[in-house]
Amino acid sequence: MTTRLNERKAAELKPRKQSYEVRDDVVRGLILRVGVKGQKVWEVVTPNGKTASGRPRRTRTRLGLFPDLSVKEARRAAETIKADRLSPGASRGIKTVSELFARYANAVGGRMRSFRDVESVWRIWAEPRIGSVRITDLNIYHGIDLRDHISAASSQTRASSALRVLRPMLSWAASEGYLPVNPWLGLKAGTPALERDRVLTEIEWIKLWEVAQSTHYPFGPWLQALMLSGQRLSNVAQMRWDEIAGDVWIIPALKMKATRPDRARSHEVPLSGALSDLIASQPRLGPYVFTTTGDKPIVPGSKLKVRVSTQAELTDWRWHDVRRTAATLMASSGVQRFVVERVLGHSDSSITAIYDRASYRGEKREALEILAGTVIEPLPRERLTNE
The missing domain is CATH 3.30.160.390 (Integrase, DNA-binding domain)
Structure with a gap:
């Protein structure tokens, strides 16, 4: 008809x-x-x-x-x-979805909030699944397959989050003429991400530390550093030797989350005695502190989490819960909330922050020594630096 x-x-x-x-x-x-x-x-x-x-x-x-x-x-x-x-070549030199992502990253990566999250989803989940697909063949069923694959390998919530960060790329591609239309336009993301408040108990925290101690390099020491620093998973996993300046770890501004990347600032993490000793004891295989190849950082994934969960007898937890637990332990030990926020690298949106440029290095170091004391015998006061 x-x-x-x-x-x-x-x-x-x-x-x-x-x-x-x-x-x-x-x-x-x-x-x-x-x-x-x-x-x-x-x-x-x-x-x-x-x-x-x-x-x-x-x-x-x-x-x-x-x-x-x-x-x-x-x-x-x-x-x-x-x-x-x-007219062959109308796709402007892009043939595969991997090439499309590279063009997308170059165009918007420098000005998109938390683009590292997009890169992480792409590298861990999407690239192995759809990277080699020709963009002229990409359709909604590739999205459904990716969603179902992530749900089976991890969780429905992670699958939903992955689609939410990838679909803007296809909308951008359609607006730029690389695709005639967003092929995932009608694809439902599924389960929405829920705000979590999971904090590990004292027993779970100790068990997690024991598993980290018994796990070989690089993942065991990485997990110990994650617990001792309270920093984000990606920042600890991508820690570089040239970011360590004596007893301070300086996370570059480009690695810090910010609503506007041009306003991001580098973040100082004073090293507790335990964390300083841990980092110093790692082998130097390349630019990254934690690596399996020498030239690339580790990517802690679901397989490692399953193994750690089994050994530590943990349920219903995520890597980010370690950061939340670290913050809770510091606060419950008497560390002022303002100092905890400085340790975590959270931005201060108050008017005072415009004038207050202090690093609070001494206060942060003492807070991190307190955090180290939750898994290691507390250090003597003379180890604390008066700064």
């Missing part, structure tokens, strides 16, 4: 005992396919050479779902795809 489609006509199409197609008479090759359950899918048919017998060969490309993709948007997407098919 062929008709001049509009929003009303498309909405009024009813399912039948068998799926059927309605061809748009405005854009040649544009089809709205109606399934037996009422789902309406936009597709475009384009020529793709000839068969061995000389008959025309055609290719169908899925554009998205109606009404997520309007009639006007579907026509524009169909025209773009047809133009790409007729």
Whole structure:
């Protein structure tokens, strides 16, 4: 059936005992396919050479779902795809999703808040799954497959978070003309991320430390450093030797989270005696303190977490809960909340912060010595530096 489609006509199409197609008479090759359950899918048919017998060969490309993709948007997407098919290279030199991500990172990475989270999701989950997919073949089913894979390997919450940070890339690609339309436009992320308040108990904290002590380099020492510093997982995992200046670890501004990257500041972490000794005892295999290859930092993943969970008898926890527990332990030991926030590297949004440029190095060091005392015999007072 062929008709001049509009929003009303498309909405009024009813399912039948068998799926059927309605061809748009405005854009040649544009089809709205109606399934037996009422789902309406936009597709475009384009020529793709000839068969061995000389008959025309055609290719169908899925554009998205109606009404997520309007009639006007579907026509524009169909025209773009047809133009790409007729003029090779219209995709501007990008062939795979990996190449698309590289272009995306170069374009927005420097000005997007927490782009390191996007890079982490891409490297750990998305690149192995869809990195080699041609962008002309990318469709909603790749998104569904990725979501289901992450749900099975980790959790539904992590799968939802992964889709939420990746979909803006495809929207950007569509707006820049790399894709005719966001192929994941109608894809549901699923379970929303919930705010967590999990804090490890004293027994769980000690058991986690014991597991960290018994685990070989680099993951055991990394976990110890995570517990002793209270810093973010990625910052500890990506710790570099050139960031250690005597008894202070300086995390560069580009690694710090900030609403506006241009306002991010480097973060000083005074090393407690225990953390200083731990770092000094690690082998120097390359620029990173914790590494398996020498030239790249470690990536603590779900397999390590499962092993640690089993050995420490921990349930319903995440790596970030270690940071929350560290903050709680310092606060419950009498450390002022303001100092705890400085240890964590949280920004101070008060007016006073504009004028107060003190590093609070001495206060932070004492707080971190107190944190170390939760797993190690408290150090004598003479080890504390008066700064």
